[in-house]
Amino acid sequence: MNADALRSYRFSTDAHWAACLFMRADRDSRRTGGGIRPFAPYARPAVSYESRGGHAPVATQTRQILWVDDDGTLHRLEHCGGLPETHAAPYAIARASRLVATPRGVWVIGDPPDTLQLYDENSLTRLLVVGVPNARIADIASDGRDFFFALVQREDRWEIDRIDCAGHIVETTPLTEIKDAQAFVYLRRSQRFVVLGDARHPRLYWLSADKGEILLSLPVAGLHPCFSADTLGSDAQDRVFLAGTDGKEFGSRSYVLIFDADGNALGDVPLDGPATGVVAIRDSLLVTGQRGLSRFQAADVVPENSSPVQFTLMTPMLFSPDREDRRRWLRVEATTTLPEGSTLEIAWVATDKDPTRDRLNAIRNDESISASQRIEALLRDPDPDLRRGTTVFQGSSVEGTKTPFAAKLFDVSERYLWLSLTLTAAAGGRLPRLSELAVLYPGRTLMEDLPSIYQREEQQQDSFLRALVGVLETTTQNLDALIASMGKLLHPSTASEPWLDFIARWLGIPWDDALELSQKKAIVSRAADLAKGRGTRAGLEALLDALFPGTPRRFRVTDATADYGFAIVGGNACSGSALPAMLGGHTRWSAELDASAVLGFMRLPCDGQRDDGAWQLAGRVRIDIAATATERAKWAQWLPAVIREMVPLTARIDLRWVTTQSLRTSQLDGTLTLEPAPVPHLGTDAITSLARLPDGETRLTSFGPSTGTRLR
Numbered sequence: 056m057n058a059d060a061l062r063s064y065r066f067s068t069d070a071h072w073a074a075c076l077f078m079r080a081d082r083d084s085r086r087t088g089g090g091i092r093p094f095a096p097y098a099r100p101a102v103s104y105e106s107r108g109g110h111a112p113v114a115t116q117t118r119q120i121l122w123v124d125d126d127g128t129l130h131r132l133e134h135c136g137g138l139p140e141t142h143a144a145p146y147a148i149a150r151a152s153r154l155v156a157t158p159r160g161v162w163v164i165g166d167p168p169d170t171l172q173l174y175d176e177n178s179l180t181r182l183l184v185v186g187v188p189n190a191r192i193a194d195i196a197s198d199g200r201d202f203f204f205a206l207v208q209r210e211d212r213w214e215i216d217r218i219d220c221a222g223h224i225v226e227t228t229p230l231t232e233i234k235d236a237q238a239f240v241y242l243r244r245s246q247r248f249v250v251l252g253d254a255r256h257p258r259l260y261w262l263s264a265d266k267g268e269i270l271l272s273l274p275v276a277g278l279h280p281c282f283s284a285d286t287l288g289s290d291a292q293d294r295v296f297l298a299g300t301d302g303k304e305f306g307s308r309s310y311v312l313i314f315d316a317d318g319n320a321l322g323d324v325p326l327d328g329p330a331t332g333v334v335a336i337r338d339s340l341l342v343t344g345q346r347g348l349s350r351f352q353a354a355d356v357v358p359e360n361s362s363p364v365q366f367t368l369m370t371p372m373l374f375s376p377d378r379e380d381r382r383r384w385l386r387v388e389a390t391t392t393l394p395e396g397s398t399l400e401i402a403w404v405a406t407d408k409d410p411t412r413d414r415l416n417a418i419r420n421d422e423s424i425s426a427s428q429r430i431e432a433l434l435r436d437p438d439p440d441l442r443r444g445t446t447v448f449q450g451s452s453v454e455g456t457k458t459p460f461a462a463k464l465f466d467v468s469e470r471y472l473w474l475s476l477t478l479t480a481a482a483g484g485r486l487p488r489l490s491e492l493a494v495l496y497p498g499r500t501l502m503e504d505l506p507s508i509y510q511r512e513e514q515q516q517d518s519f520l521r522a523l524v525g526v527l528e529t530t531t532q533n534l535d536a537l538i539a540s541m542g543k544l545l546h547p548s549t550a551s552e553p554w555l556d557f558i559a560r561w562l563g564i565p566w567d568d569a570l571e572l573s574q575k576k577a578i579v580s581r582a583a584d585l586a587k588g589r590g591t592r593a594g595l596e597a598l599l600d601a602l603f604p605g606t607p608r609r610f611r612v613t614d615a616t617a618d619y620g621f622a623i624v625g626g627n628a629c630s631g632s633a634l635p636a637m638l639g640g641h642t643r644w645s646a647e648l649d650a651s652a653v654l655g656f657m658r659l660p661c662d663g664q665r666d667d668g669a670w671q672l673a674g675r676v677r678i679d680i681a682a683t684a685t686e687r688a689k690w691a692q693w694l695p696a697v698i699r700e701m702v703p704l705t706a707r708i709d710l711r712w713v714t715t716q717s718l719r720t721s722q723l724d725g726t727l728t729l730e731p732a733p734v735p736h737l738g739t740d741a742i743t744s745l746a747r748l749p750d751g752e753t754r755l756t757s758f759g760p761s762t763g764t765r766l767r
Contacts, residue, residue, distance in 0.1 A: 396484025
């Protein structure tokens with residue numbers, strides 16, 4: 056097909072996705088190569104780290120997990136797991152209800168509660184004390200960078216102060232409509248605060264970080280049956296975690312409720328008791344309580360008996376230019392990983408009227424309401440002039456495979472289009488992922504290649520012929536894209552390893568499947584030199600240079616016959632050579648029948664055999680390769696066979712493994728380099744007399760560093 060048919064709006068990079076609206080979407084999962092997905096649920100049960108109670112959990116900038124027990128002991132756990140270490144905590148940390156980590160250290164509310172204290176996260180040394188005059192500090196939160204926030208009460212006013220790493224207040228946000236604030240968190244991506252306030256009738260408030268305007272509020276008691284809040288936390292990015300307990304008449308069970316930046320519920324996590332602290336990092340939910348710390352791991356599978364998880368995105372307004380044939384749109388292509396138990400729903404809203412377009416754009420761009428509210432308002436707009444459509448795909452049993460799903464749009468003749476996409480995973484199913492989204496509008500289509508009597512089918516709604524041609528267009532354009540990308544399969548820098556194996560055997564160059572990927576690419580890139588130089592010294596050196604690149608060279612090729620020849624000691628019409636020289640002669644089994652003949656060392660020559668005394672020296676090529684013991688064990692399996700493919704059949708190869716020092720010469724030919732003395736070690740590649748112990752420097756031993764003081 057003509058390339059004009061591939062004109063489209065494509066969404067695949069961070070800049071593209073930034074133009075879309077998202078609801079319940081985990082956009083950080085793109086950075087790990089997995090595409091956009093719903094927020095991952097947490098697997099159960101949790102991994103428990105027992106202590107005498109626990110509170111104030113925090114994850115530091117170095118990915119360590121800290122919490123304090125009821126005895127005032129600080130527990131330190133590495134992110135990768137293991138057993139936690141314990142330290143005696145300073146007084147302020149031991150009694151803290153919240154710890155906040157910044158690159159400079161850990162902040163905590165001091166005593167009295169109008170001071171802030173900064174501690175080094177490793178040594179727990181107090182680095183700084185900051186006073187906040189005429190204020191009571193109720194809570195603190197991190198901005199994920201060098202700054203942090205403090206929720207303070209000044210007389211009867213509540214404010215949030217932004218404080219830099221030196222303890223200076225750089226900005227103050229008033230909370231004019233909130234009373235009795237108890238705790239708060241900061242969401243960096245959406246630039247919002249979430250505050251737990253109103254002691255008599257607690258509510259969660261979502262506020263803008265710049266003006267402190269309330270965007271949304273939810274009654275805590277209505278979030279779960281007669282729910283009462285215990286503690287508030289976040290992942291500092293997109294999610295809010297509210298830990299609390301149901302009413303007595305509903306079993307008094309404890310939960311962690313999860314919300315996104317727009318206040319949408321993302322599910323809950325049951326606990327075995329009331330929580331005293333909650334915080335989340337990228338792949339874990341950390342909850343402290345009476346038994347210590349519980350760590351819930353993020354899962355790719357939705358737990359059984361859980362609600363489905365989903366996310367929704369909406370594109371900006373898309374416009375298709377006018378055409379004489381009135382054709383506007385072609386199809387939607389969504390490249391997704393859609394496991395069994397998940398669904399993909401593609402919905403669209405279209406209009407051809409400018410006033411309607413302006414009204415819908417005003418709704419979409421209204422930042423005074425959340426992205427979720429804007430998406431729902433657009434999809435549920437009651438205007439009867441709007442055209443709508445929905446296509447639903449069910450997941451397959453093939454997991455981890457990216458598959459393009461195409462939904463038709465060729466029936467849409469309106470100029471303006473808003474597209475919505477929803478991915479859902481049911482309980483027991485794996486999380487779906489969206490990698491790329493494309494909305495195609497037509498140039499040339501296959502309908503134009505049909506007889507004119509059939510082209511009229513394109514103007515009819517729900518035409519079977521147009522739907523059939525749409526399937527063919529989807530297939531052929533995928534084939535066109537595949538053909539256009541075949542050049543990548545042949546070029547050494549972009550070809551995959553199986554294709555490199557195929558290309559090398561097709562070209563007939565020296566090869567072995569055990570070669571490293573970088574070596575395979577280097578050999579294929581020098582295929583012309585290898586083919587032209589097969590059987591020559593230049594070709595052999597080109598092969599070795601591809602296998603062992605670098606300066607100076609890690610190999611040396613020596614052909615004694617070509618490099619030195621044979622020396623003759625005297626003779627007719629020849630003055631001979633100066634000694635020392637190479638001496639050659641007949642072998643012992645070539646003795647004649649005379650007094651010098653030795654039994655067992657004499658044989659008759661074969662037909663046509665010439666024994667001139669130098670056959671065992673001629674045609675012998677010596678190759679020295681500098682390699683470590685590990686490299687030798689890895690390369691020795693395939694290197695002799697690869698080298699034999701580049702030398703004549705009559706040549707004999709003498710392959711020797713040497714050290715880098717063996718290839719050095721005393722000449723300025725690139726092999727002489729200045730290097731420090733090697734680190735002393737014991738191993739198969741250790742070299743005698745080249746490594747030495749340090750002279751008198753301070754060394755750390757099991758008894759501590761040496762002081763240099765001699766006891767007499």
